Amino acid sequence: MSPIPAINPAMSGLMPNVDMLQPGASPLPSTGIEMPSELGRAQEITAAQPTGDSFASMLGQMVSDVNGKQNISAQAVSALQSGQTVPLHHAVIAMEEANVSFQLMVEVRNRLLESYQEIMRMQI
Amino acid sequence: MIQILSGIQNTSAALDAEQTRLDVIAQNIANVNTTHGVDGKPYQRQVVVFETSLQQAMNGDGSAQMPAIQGTHVEKDSSPPIHIYEPGNPDADANGLVAMPNINMQDEMADLISASRTFEANLAVVKNARSMAMETLAIGKH
Numbered sequence: 001m002s003p004i005p006a007i008n009p010a011m012s013g014l015m016p017n018v019d020m021l022q023p024g025a026s027p028l029p030s031t032g033i034e035m036p037s038e039l040g041r042a043q044e045i046t047a048a049q050p051t052g053d054s055f056a057s058m059l060g061q062m063v064s065d066v067n068g069k070q071n072i073s074a075q076a077v078s079a080l081q082s083g084q085t086v087p088l089h090h091a092v093i094a095m096e097e098a099n100v101s102f103q104l105m106v107e108v109r110n111r112l113l114e115s116y117q118e119i120m121r122m123q124i
Numbered sequence: 125m126i127q128i129l130s131g132i133q134n135t136s137a138a139l140d141a142e143q144t145r146l147d148v149i150a151q152n153i154a155n156v157n158t159t160h161g162v163d164g165k166p167y168q169r170q171v172v173v174f175e176t177s178l179q180q181a182m183n184g185d186g187s188a189q190m191p192a193i194q195g196t197h198v199e200k201d202s203s204p205p206i207h208i209y210e211p212g213n214p215d216a217d218a219n220g221l222v223a224m225p226n227i228n229m230q231d232e233m234a235d236l237i238s239a240s241r242t243f244e245a246n247l248a249v250v251k252n253a254r255s256m257a258m259e260t261l262a263i264g265k266h
Contacts, residue, residue, distance in 0.1 A: 065126050089139045093132060093250060100257045101128045107261050 062108070066101045073098040129253045135246050137193045142243040144196045145172040149236050156227045159215040166215075167225040169201035201226055 073094035079086045148170045158167035177195045203226045211220030
């Protein structure tokens with residue numbers, strides 16, 4: 001069960017913008033101006049460091065974690081309602097965990113969007 | 125999997141244990157007058173023994189750790205049965221004494237209060253962990 005089917009496209013829609021923020025991910029279009037050598041070296045150093053998982057895959061992992069928690073809680077509730085011997089507190093704790101992790105995901109999305117809008121409002 | 129409510133496994137196991145204890149106390153109270161069990165003997169009082177076991181879990185860096193998780197097992201109270209004089213009872217012996225279960229209702233009620241209070245305390249831990257997580261998510265909100 002996916003509680004919010006639209007979130008995956010929405011997240012992947014955010015991804016290209018996120019990738020642009022990463023150093024050296026997408027080179028800026030050439031303006032014909034020679035970059036100062038110090039800056040170029042600094043960029044080389046940051047690009048050479050291993051960054052591990054990308055932010056996008058981390059976010060994707062988090063979304064699937066939250067989805068997994070939602071599934072667990074739905075299973076616990078349906079097991080309880082169909083008369084299986086699931087303790088009540090297991091179902092309620094699973095629901096709470098799903099709820100709080102969903103709130104966390106929404107909060108991450110809100111902050112991302114907020115920072116994106118902040119950048120879009122910037123005077124050039 | 126992200127651990128959003130820390131320490132919730134321990135609390136959940138403790139809730140399981142207290143639930144078992146409540147069930148066993150309910151069984152004892154229900155069988156306070158059972159003089160003839162399935163084996164023909166009076167019902168023997170059951171007691172819940174609490175123990176800790178180790179559960180395999182992962183540290184933040186992926187290495188294994190062994191947190192102590194509460195568990196229970198149910199045992200029989202081997203104290204002798206209480207004899208009351210009731211010659212008309214079919215389970216009475218030659219002297220007219222009936223072996224009643226070794227259950228003291230006052231003890232059971234005290235245990236019931238203790239178990240339900242411990243259950244409530246663990247629920248308070250869950251509630252607190254949840255509200256702490258929600259408060260933490262609200263950091264920086266105006």
